[in-house]
Amino acid sequence: MQGLLIVFEGVEGSGKTTQLQRSLHWLQDKGVSECLGTFAQEMSVVATREPGGTSLGLGLRKLLLEEGSRYENTTPIPIQDRAELLLYAADRAQHVEEFLKPHLASGMIILCDRYTDSTIAYQGYGRGLDLTLIQQLNEIATGGLESDLTLWLDVDAETGLKRARQRGRADRIEQADFAFHQRVQQGFQQLATSYPQRIVRIDGSKSEEDVHLAIQEILRQRLSQWYSKLSRP
């Protein structure tokens, strides 16, 4: 039995990480048993993220996001846009083979913080790299593994950045200029329009509790559909 890959996407500060953790706890406490009936005992739910879902990925995450990890004497070494793209792709290729595929093959429900759409939004729309090239690279890195469901937490770039900055020190991408973050947000909007079957928009500007309830509703529907497939003779 193949598991399910559920991805959380959005600009920084959209609330992905908060909502992923809340969904994980809800699914583990009651969601799975509510929606999957007799199959519930066989199901477990795990959380992961990109970049950084494997040991190799943790090293890549540090290189990608922490300026301090790339100093030559006292000068930070900038990452060129195509090098950045390839590092995200390397992280993903490792994550797919080492973590996602084996867990899906054993029937698990995976909640993943960011996946292929982030590369299209950040490196494509944000940095301006060629979208066809990025799609090809996503295909190579994933071996064709797509999410079963992507929850896009839609908040405008300004709100997201304000929330992210309230938490403290900004990482390398959070420090990029505001127009960059607006382009990233447009990228997510465009993706949601292009892939309505896979990407569900959630209004991320609402309270944390309201966003959680909206996500619960979608998860209930999707898990129930999955259950009816599993229980077919």
Ligand code: Z5A
């Ligand atoms: N990146 C890329 O460029 N290309 C790629 O292919 C991939 C990634 C995969 C790392 O991502 C970076 O990598 C990211 C994109 C890039 N860019 N940056 N920077 P990450 O997921 O590790 O980091 P992040 O996107 O910056 O996540 P984040 O800042 O942690 O945001 P979040 O996960 O969406 O939000 P949060 O941590 O849940 O919440 C942020 C704050 O808002 C926090 O204080 C919450 O308590 C608060 N919050 C949450 N929900 C609400 C609501 N509803 N109302 C009010 N306040 C809220």
